[in-house]
Amino acid sequence: MQQNLWNGSYNFALQDCHIGNHHLVQNLWIGGWMRGADLRGFHVIDLAGSQAGGYEIGGVFAETAALVGGSLSWLSLPIRDFAVPAYALEVWLCLAREIRQTDEPVLVVCDGGHGRSGTVAAILAFLLAPDVVGHDPVTWIRRQYCPLAVETDGQDEYVMRMSHDATNCPLLD
Numbered sequence: 788m789q790q791n792l793w794n795g796s797y798n799f800a801l802q803d804c805h806i807g808n809h810h811l812v813q814n815l816w817i818g819g820w821m822r823g824a825d826l827r828g829f830h831v832i833d834l835a836g837s838q839a840g841g842y843e844i845g846g847v848f849a850e851t852a853a854l855v856g857g858s859l860s861w862l863s864l865p866i867r868d869f870a871v872p873a874y875a876l877e878v879w880l881c882l883a884r885e886i887r888q889t890d891e892p893v894l895v896v897c898d899g900g901h902g903r904s905g906t907v908a909a910i911l912a913f914l915l916a917p918d919v920v921g922h923d924p925v926t927w928i929r930r931q932y933c934p935l936a937v938e939t940d941g942q943d944e945y946v947m948r949m950s951h952d953a954t955n956c957p958l959l960d
Contacts, residue, residue, distance in 0.1 A: 804933045806822050811908055812916040813887070813915050814889065814893055815915055820898050829892050833865075836865030866897070869938060902942055905938070906946055908936075910946055912924060
């Protein structure tokens with residue numbers, strides 16, 4: 788079943804491919820605002836940059852927030868829709884370390900839950916569980932989560948570059 792929705796400047800299909808939150812590895816989850824992402828009980832990494840008002844989640848992302856200038860209660864890492872993140876590997880390594888240090892679930896979320904969320908979640912899943920994800924995080928997240936995850940060639944190349952660079956440096960302490 789598909790439902791066409793209007794989102795500002797373009798139409799897209801809302802498919803039943805991933806409604807709600809979806810577990811990936813360890814305490815890492817993924818979702819989309821327009822696909823029923825549920826914030827209750829989750830720390831949130833908001834990639835849309837538009838949903839950050841009014842939620843008090845705690846200071847779990849303090850180190851990453853210091854690197855990127857984000858909030859301590861809600862980590863906002865805005866990425867333009869269909870774009871490649873502008874963040875260096877250091878941000879992802881730091882974020883993966885903080886995710887590993889919390890026992891609570893962490894939700895990576897953007898509007899639709901495909902491109903930006905898929906890109907970031909593929910990188911974080913690789914850093915958190917490289918033996919589970921394997922050498923191709925894009926293929927892994929498409930099989931594990933949704934075939935539409937990581938929408939553009941640029942996003943695909945970015946994920947592969949980050950995972951390759953991570954294998955050539957100390958991952959996490």
